[in-house]
Amino acid sequence: GAVVSQHPSRVICKSGTSVKIECRSLDFQATTMFWYRQFPKQSLMLMATSNEGSKATYEQGVEKDKFLINHASLTLSTLTVTSAHPEDSSFYICSAKGQTRYNEQFFGPGTRLTVL
Amino acid sequence: DAKTTQPPSMDCAEGRAANLPCNHSTISGNEYVYWYRQIHSQGPQYIIHGLKNNETNEMASLIITEDRKSSTLILPHATLRDTAVYYCIVRVRGGANNLFFGTGTRLTVIP
Numbered sequence: 133g134a135v136v137s138q139h140p141s142r143v144i145c146k147s148g149t150s151v152k153i154e155c156r157s158l159d160f161q162a163t164t165m166f167w168y169r170q171f172p173k174q175s176l177m178l179m180a181t182s183n184e185g186s187k188a189t190y191e192q193g194v195e196k197d198k199f200l201i202n203h204a205s206l207t208l209s210t211l212t213v214t215s216a217h218p219e220d221s222s223f224y225i226c227s228a229k230g231q232t233r234y235n236e237q238f239f240g241p242g243t244r245l246t247v248l
Numbered sequence: 249d250a251k252t253t254q255p256p257s258m259d260c261a262e263g264r265a266a267n268l269p270c271n272h273s274t275i276s277g278n279e280y281v282y283w284y285r286q287i288h289s290q291g292p293q294y295i296i297h298g299l300k301n302n303e304t305n306e307m308a309s310l311i312i313t314e315d316r317k318s319s320t321l322i323l324p325h326a327t328l329r330d331t332a333v334y335y336c337i338v339r340v341r342g343g344a345n346n347l348f349f350g351t352g353t354r355l356t357v358i359p
Binding site: 166175176178223225236240242 | 352
């Protein structure tokens with residue numbers, strides 16, 4: 133299957149700082165990328181969907197000014213958590229779909245964000 | 249996409265077959281059944297998918313009932329590394345929407 137990577141795998145930051153998470157499709161072109169958030173012992177919750185070259189579509193309740201998503205190329209999307217607070221501490225997972233044989237959705241390994 | 253219902257948790261002895269059920273009574277004709285799993289602190293991993301025929305790959309087998317209203321994922325010889333949350337998802341293959349993850353089944357493989 134296609135490979136999706138995320139960087140960093142874990143990050144610890146101070147409250148009020150911004151954190152950028154990268155998501156890359158390594159061997160295919162991702163026309164659509166999804167960002168999920170997962171709190172402990174809960175399921176994945178979709179935050180936003182982004183199509184290459186256009187603005188992201190955010191799910192209800194997700195602040196677009198706080199979670200900045202950029203999908204500038206067919207292999208890279210970034211999620212920036214601005215002015216992070218402890219309640220933003222979570223597991224962030226990206227997923228990509230695009231020009232693969234069956235247009236399926238593939239997941240990255242996740243990024244553990246801890247805001248102190 | 250159709251909704252699925254799974255038991256919240258199951259245990260399985262190591263080396264035995266793990267049978268994970270899923271109900272999807274509102275599945276429509278063009279929707280596939282997908283199974284993913286999520287090992288602790290990792291991203292979801294694709295396992296298998298099918299439309300109406302039973303499917304088998306190196307990881308698991310998928311048995312879909314004739315009326316397609318339920319399915320069972322079978323891990324033939326469970327190992328400790330199969331301990332994970334297993335998600336059953338139904339959706340149109342290659343559809344524009346993202347995969348919707350319900351609560352899944354937490355499978356614990358016991359030594």
